[in-house]
């Protein structure tokens with residue numbers, strides 16, 4: 001019985017009626033579908049309600065489709081040889097619209113009868129003062145919905161290549177009609193009764209039937225809820241298993257004492273009081289590093305909330321216990337900046353700090369590697385090549401990863417799989433990420449949040465201005481400069497339009513110099529195409545206050561800390577993403593003066609761009625901005641999530657389904673509490689499903 005079940009869902013899709021070798025190859029390449037089971041899990045992405053009729057007068061421009069009932073008249077062929085286009089008039093009691101065909105109409109031309117009623121289905125497109133529908137589906141009206149369609153008709157995603165082989169949504173629908181009767185009796189349940197029962201989830205077999213062929217909306221909703229829950233439950237269960245396993249198996253280094261490094265810094269070098277949030281996070285880290293288990297902690301906090309100090313103090317704990325520590329950054333620029341800021345924080349401490357990146361000269365590299373091995377370098381800062389190169393440490397105790405969501409679970413795991421007693425790991429995210437995304441991307445980590453800015457910070461005031469108000473903005477800049485402040489003016493530089501963008505930047509620079517001429521004013525310019533030495537020179541001038549204005553591309557996004565800079569003007573702000581705008585804004589508001597962020601844009605804006613600018617004006621809260629970003633762009637577009645692979649969700653959407661996600665996570669937690677090793681007989685299905693889903697993932701290889 002069991003064997004037969006797996007057998008039929010594992011059948012190559014080629015053998016399904018209507019597929020064959022060519023389509024099978026296409027399905028595999030375009031959609032990753034190779035078996036019956038894969039096809040079964042290719043869910044519709046929306047449904048069309050075929051039980052509902054509209055009237056012509058109800059048509060609006062934004063409808064994805066309409067189904068109409070009426071008569072067809074005035075069939076006309078157009079075009080020189082009368083073969084390029086056919087139109088017809090479709091009318092009901094409320095009005096008429098045009099139907100249009102651009103091809104394949106020859107055999108249609110004589111089919112319609114003026115005395116008969118038809119059902120027409122398609123997407124209305126505004127045309128002049130009315131609408132038309134191109135290539136509608138048409139059938140004689142038989143007193144019921146179109147033949148072969150129930151009320152809700154599934155719509156499947158397709159690609160150009162699939163369409164060219166007849167696998168548009170309808171074609172895929174036909175395959176499903178062949179598939180379901182074959183497999184429906186053999187679809188195994190994947191959730192235990194202990195979960196489906198109390199939660200009243202429909203069983204998997206019923207869910208699969210209804211997701212492809214819903215009998216009504218209520219059944220469809222039940223099917224969707226069940227399948228979304230299942231998908232998110234397994235995602236969370238897998239992450240939580242990782243965490244559990246690590247807790248059980250891994251030994252952690254113990255930082256038993258707080259000594260001279262930490263105390264010296266705390267008492268002598270730290271020029272400010274730590275915020276409550278910073279102290280709380282340090283306590284959490286202290287507890288972790290005393291526990292005898294490896295720490296895997298995510299540190300989240302808005303720009304400027306003071307994560308770097310926390311990271312530095314954590315490293316000092318490691319040093320006090322005779323260990324080395326390291327910061328890994330995703331880019332060389334960031335590594336360099338960490339090096340600069342950590343060096344300046346620890347300049348009186350006597351701690352040995354080094355920078356190691358791809359551009360470190362061979363001689364220096366050799367010396368650094370030697371010193372890491374003999375322990376004389378205590379803190380090493382670099383890119384993640386640090387770890388992959390198998391740099392050898394004398395005693396590595398703590399790794400801080402400043403990652404901007406670039407590493408997934410598996411990459412992080414590499415960090416500790418190489419050494420006997422793994423170092424503690426603190427992951428810092430530079431941008432706040434939505435909680436649901438955090439749960440998914442970092443579900444295996446413990447989370448600390450710095451939810452408080454250092455005192456005395458005035459929230460940045462954000463203003464949106466159209467380009468036509470530029471003179472007003474110049475006036476404002478002048479006033480701020482008179483008061484001794486400095487100003488950033490940032491231009492987008494996007495790879496696809498690099499040349500144009502650079503021209504915008506230099507044009508902008510010239511017009512600013514005209515407006516703010518020497519000797520009274522000084523203007524710096526910095527962009528990614530400049531030589532590092534020139535860039536550094538200009539940065540330094542601005543840092544020392546010798547220039548009033550810094551005209552730059554986004555190189556400053558992750559850049560310098562100039563508390564005296566109080567104005568950030570962002571040109572073509574509509575072209576930036578939300579998190580990027582938020583990062584840029586974080587460059588100002590670092591001093592005690594009121595700071596401003598001015599978003600310049602053209603007048604005509606897309607709905608999304610307008611929404612982005614509105615959110616920036618309304619909110620300084622990085623978490624809220626991140627949530628909006630997720631909703632506007634969808635999880636797949638958030639930086640780094642695509643590569644992470646764990647967001648290849650088939651039906652759930654972590655932006656839309658955050659409630660189900662939280663619920664699924666809670667269920668997964670309860671489940672593991674009850675059966676941490678998933679060994680109870682009634683949970684066998686869970687064990688089996690986890691294996692299927694995460695077959696080749698690290699988790700299983702580690703316990704086998």
Ligand code: ADP
Pocket residue numbers: 272273274275278301302303304305306307308309454455561590
């Ligand atoms: P993040 O890395 O979270 O963006 P940083 O650690 O770079 O933030 O801190 C931003 C600025 O705030 C730095 O200039 C830092 O010295 C300062 N800072 C950090 N913590 C405090 C604090 N508790 N009180 C005052 N200033 C602080």
Ligand code: MG
Pocket residue numbers: 304307308
């Ligand atoms: Mg920082």
